[in-house]
Amino acid sequence: MFHIVFLLQILSNYVTLIFKIKNNWVIYMIEMQEVYKKYPNGVSAINGIDVRINQGEFVYVVGPSGAGKSTFIKMIYREEVPSSGTITMNGVNLAKLKMKKVPLFRRNLGVVFQDFKLLQTLTVYENVAFALEVIEANPKYIKKRVMEVLDLVGLKHKARMLPTELSGGEQQRVSIARSIVNSPKVVIADEPTGNLDPETTWDIMKIFEEINNRGTTIIMATHNRDIVNSIRHRVIAIEGGKIVRDESRGEYGYEN
C-alpha cells in the first residue's frame, strides 16, 4: 500500500513538474515574499525578507544572535506563521496552511536541532522508526528503511542502545537519521553542531554533505565559522530581521 502511494506521489510530482515547465513557471523549493514577523510581545523578528531557494541547494543561514535566524528557520517548518507575506514550499503556501494540514506538510521535511530532541526512553532504532510509525508506514518497510538510514549515518551497530548511552555526536547522527528517514525534499538544521566538539562537527557535516549529494535541499543555521569557510555553499546572512548578504559560495563574514 505504502509503495503504491509513494509511486503515485512521484508520478503526480512528475506531472506537475512537466505542467509547470510547459507554462514557463519556475518552481522553487522554498520561496519567501515580503515576509514580516512580529511576535505578540511586540518584537519584530523578521522585517521584510524575499528569498528563493532551489531544489538541491545547500544554504547556510548566518548572523549574530537575536538577528532573526531562528524565526527564519521556524517559519520554514511552520512552527511560526508570518504576520504578513507569503512562504511557499513546493507550491504550498505555509502562511495559509490549515492547522489540520500541518502534520501532513511536516512529513515532507526533516528537522534537526542543536539539542537533538530524541526520546530518551526509546532506543536508537525506535527513535528513528518513530518518524515512520506516525505516518503509519508498512512495518516491513520501516524495518528496512530504518536500518538503511542508520547505516548511512554509521550507527547500524548501535541500533539497540538508548540515546543516553551515546556520545553527543552519535546522538546528533540519530536525529539526522530520523530527519531523513521519510525521504524528505528538505532538511532544516538549527545549529546542528552547536553542542559538538570540532572533530565530531566534521563527521556530522560529512553526513549532511552526503544527504545533499543525494538531492536533498539543506538549510542550516550555524555559528561555526570554520565550517562555512571551508565547505563552501550559499550563505544567507540575516541581521535585524533582514537579509544583508546572499552569496552563492560565500564566507561566514563574522568574527567569532
Add this chain to the structure above:
Amino acid sequence: MKIRTIGRHARESLKSIGRNGWMTFASVSAVTVTLILVGVFFVIMMNLNRVAETIEQDVQIRVHIDVAATEDDQGSLKSRLEAMPEVKTVKFSPKEKELQDLVKSMGEEGKAFKLFEQDNPLNDVFIVKTEKPQDTMKVAKKAEKLDYVTKVKYGQGKVEKLFSFIKASRNVGVVLIFGLLFTAVFLISNTIKITIIARRREIKIMRLVGATNGFIRWPFVLEGLWLGIIGSILPIVLIGIAYYRAYDYIGPRLTGTFIRILPFDPFVFQLSGILLLMGAVIGVWGSLMSVRKFLKV
C-alpha cells in the same frame, strides 16, 4: 486507522502507565476515592428510592359509592373509572368488609362499632390504584365528578406532602451525584495534565515528525481509559463486599416492616457496571480535556 496502529496505541498507552508509575497511582487513587463516594451515595440513593417507591405503591384512592346506586349504576361507575388512562386497577370492597377492616384497625375499642353490623352506615367503596403514583390527585379529582360518588379519599394533604418530599430528595441526590462526578473529572484531568506536562517534549517531537493530532491523542485517551477502569476495580469490590454484608445484616431486621432493601443480585452487578462505565468515561474525558491544550500549536 489501521489495525496495527490501534495495536501500537494500546501498547504505547500501557507502556506509559508503567513508566509514569507515581502519576498512574495518583490518577487511579483519584478515580478510586471519587467512585467510592459516588458508589456509596448511589447505594443509599437507590435504596431510599426503593423505599419511596414502596410507599408510593401503597397510595390508593377510595371512591365511596352512593347508597342509592343500584348494581347497574355501580357497574357503569366501575367501567368509567377503569376507562381513565391513568388507572391501573379498580377493586370493589363491599361495606361489610369496610366495617370489618374498621373494627380491626381500632383494636379493642373497635368492638364498640360491632353494633353497626345491624345497620351499616358505611358506603361500598371502589379502591382505585393508578399506574403512576403521581397521578393520584388527578384521578381523585376526576372521580369526584362522576355520578353516584359521594366522597373520594386518598389521604388528602398527606399524600401531596409525601410526594413533594420524595421528589425533592430525588433531585438533591441527582445533583449531588453530578457534583461528585464533575469533581472526579476535574481531579483526573488535573492528574493526567501533570503526566502530560512531563511528556510535552514527546508530544512536540511527535508533531515535528508529522504525527496528526488524532494519532498523538489516542495513546493518551487509552491511558485515561485504563486509569478509569483500574480505578473502578477497588470501589466495585469494596462496595460489593460491604453491600453483601449489609444485606445479610439489615435484611432480616426489616422483615415485618414495609421497607425492603434492594437484593444483592442484580443490584450490585448493575452498580458495578455503572461504576466501571463512570470510571472509563471520566478517565477518557479527563485525558481529552488535558491533552487538548498541548495540541494547539
